[in-house]
Amino acid sequence: MITVLRLEHRVGRDKRMTTHCALAARALGADRMVYTGDHDSKMEENIESVVERWGGCFKVEHRKNWESFLKNFEGKRIYLSMYGLPVESCIDDVKDYDRNLCVVVGGEKVPGDIYNYIDTQIAVTNQPHSEVAALAVFLDRLHEDKEVKLSFDDGSIEVVPKKTGKDVKEDK
Amino acid sequence: MITVLRLEHRVGRDKRMTTHCALAARALGADRMVYTGDHDSKMEENIESVVERWGGCFKVEHRKNWESFLKNFEGKRIYLSMYGLPVESCIDDVKDYDRNLCVVVGGEKVPGDIYNYIDTQIAVTNQPHSEVAALAVFLDRLHEDKEVKLSFDDGSIEVVPKKTGKDVKEDK
Numbered sequence: 001m002i003t004v005l006r007l008e009h010r011v012g013r014d015k016r017m018t019t020h021c022a023l024a025a026r027a028l029g030a031d032r033m034v035y036t037g038d039h040d041s042k043m044e045e046n047i048e049s050v051v052e053r054w055g056g057c058f059k060v061e062h063r064k065n066w067e068s069f070l071k072n073f074e075g076k077r078i079y080l081s082m083y084g085l086p087v088e089s090c091i092d093d094v095k096d097y098d099r100n101l102c103v104v105v106g107g108e109k110v111p112g113d114i115y116n117y118i119d120t121q122i123a124v125t126n127q128p129h130s131e132v133a134a135l136a137v138f139l140d141r142l143h144e145d146k147e148v149k150l151s152f153d154d155g156s157i158e159v160v161p162k163k164t165g166k167d168v169k170e171d172k
Numbered sequence: 173m174i175t176v177l178r179l180e181h182r183v184g185r186d187k188r189m190t191t192h193c194a195l196a197a198r199a200l201g202a203d204r205m206v207y208t209g210d211h212d213s214k215m216e217e218n219i220e221s222v223v224e225r226w227g228g229c230f231k232v233e234h235r236k237n238w239e240s241f242l243k244n245f246e247g248k249r250i251y252l253s254m255y256g257l258p259v260e261s262c263i264d265d266v267k268d269y270d271r272n273l274c275v276v277v278g279g280e281k282v283p284g285d286i287y288n289y290i291d292t293q294i295a296v297t298n299q300p301h302s303e304v305a306a307l308a309v310f311l312d313r314l315h316e317d318k319e320v321k322l323s324f325d326d327g328s329i330e331v332v333p334k335k336t337g338k339d340v341k342e343d344k
Binding site for chain 1: 287336
């Protein structure tokens with residue numbers, strides 16, 4: 001099981017970034033996103049609505065305290081950060097690990113004591129960029145080609161891939 | 173040369189998404205981001221400040237009109253969209269193409285006539301998620317392991333990768 005932990009969400013300011021984290025996590029094969037910071041029922045409803053229409057069983061859950069969540073997490077806790085070890089040198093070890101994974105992504109300000117609660121820090125390039133981008137590349141590399149073949153068969157809506165234009169099957 | 177075209181930026185509302193697009197584009201090996209919509213000098217300054225400190229020659233440029241930009245673009249115009257052909261079946265053709273590439277990413281609303289101006293539509297999964305995530309995975313797959321070895325030697329700041337903690341060399 002893959003959990004994405006999104007730290008310290010702020011209603012309003014982080015709405016789109018956190019929503020994009022959750023949707024990218026779902027599309028690229030994670031099972032749930034746990035988030036801390038402000039409780040945001042509107043953001044949760046958006047994600048649940050996507051899951052309902054597009055399928056799968058991705059969950060989004062709010063927790064009050066990331067420290068206790070990480071402390072009690074049974075599995076490997078990976079923090080995605082530009083300061084970490086290069087993803088290309090670590091990803092095989094992560095693939096070989098067959099228990100629960102928690103992939104931690106920060107927002108604009110990450111508490112300094114995060115390092116007391118994680119097992120390893122992994123970087124998607126050591127350049128400043130985007131937690132959404134880093135999460136997406138990490139999950140894509142973790143699953144290689146698997147996630148693009150993921151089927152969400154229980155959705156009511158499905159895209160028919162096209163070179164140009166849009167083709168969507170509804171109530172399939 | 174790889175250009176990312178970000179469509180219809182709105183000051184305020186899109187600031188972080190567009191900034192993340194630009195930074196992910198830079199970190200993962202694109203050469204510039206052109207954007208349309210509102211001119212946003214503050215967002216441009218943020219990107220330029222990253223380039224100055226972290227190196228490289230990534231550019232960000234505003235254009236008034238995406239239609240004329242795409243019409244006059246000499247090279248292949250790829251639109252990243254959930255309605256497109258799967259990236260895993262298209263990426264080798266893109267790699268084999270050795271001229272200019274323009275990778276178009278939308279925001280929340282993409283004009284319907286985009287299809288009159290692009291060559292092909294590529295999807296990073298056919299699920300709804302994030303233009304930043306799609307751009308990152310596309311560029312990562314395009315460059316395979318090259319971009320993580322990209323060096324931005326002329327920056328004044330550099331990360332020393334670590335399993336935990338932060339180590340940054342300044343004025344190197």
